[in-house]
Amino acid sequence: MTTDVDFDSVAVFSLLGNRRRLLIVGYLSLFEEGTSVEVRHLARVVRGVELGKPPRLVSSNDYESAYNSLIQTHLPKLAAHNVVEYDASRKTLSPTHRIAQCALLAQITHYLN
Template identity: 35%
Template sequence: MDDTLPGGTDAEEVELSAVFHVLRAKRRRLAIAILDRDGEQNLRELAKKIAAIEFDTPVRSVSNDQYRNVYNSLAQMHLPTLAEEDIVKYDSDRQTIAPGEELQLPHTMYRVAHQQLQRCLNEQSPND
């Protein structure tokens, strides 16, 4: 059987689309960046850091409502989604999040996409 899906999309492109879907949410991108910078986190720490960024306030000034909103969305949606792609390791019982095997994948994807875009722009003549 052919690995090609309708429209000429192969299995690798489907996987790439799944990763782009994962990265579509800002909270997931922030979680990746924080884990890359700070390493393993507990859910409470991560939620406070993300809320502080979203609301442009110091971590110590994050309100309970701001924190709770981020905490719930991370626990129920964003972290399980990142864990499915092995970008993070999420232990919902211990409420810990650690870098997964694929944590660097988003950075690599951005770099490759940026290089391809630059190549396309460089190939285009100024009078086109």
């Protein structure tokens, strides 16, 4: 269950101030709202980008590091801002209507850094 937090630009830029959350938003913006994505798949994609490898070549140790940070930190934060719907018990998530706006702001953030 997510709680809706005021979606102002300061909060969004703070939310997107982390590289993994930027990668998550960028990747999930490729999907339609409500599409279900497994956290383990997302962790392999994120870690693959970080390492410059295809997701299938990400080692178990590298995968576990990304997976744990996603479920403990990044996905709950994105869910709290209603950017994703995160089902912690099923370890799935789906983008919400806010993903496109966040993806645009993520691109701006990327160019500013």
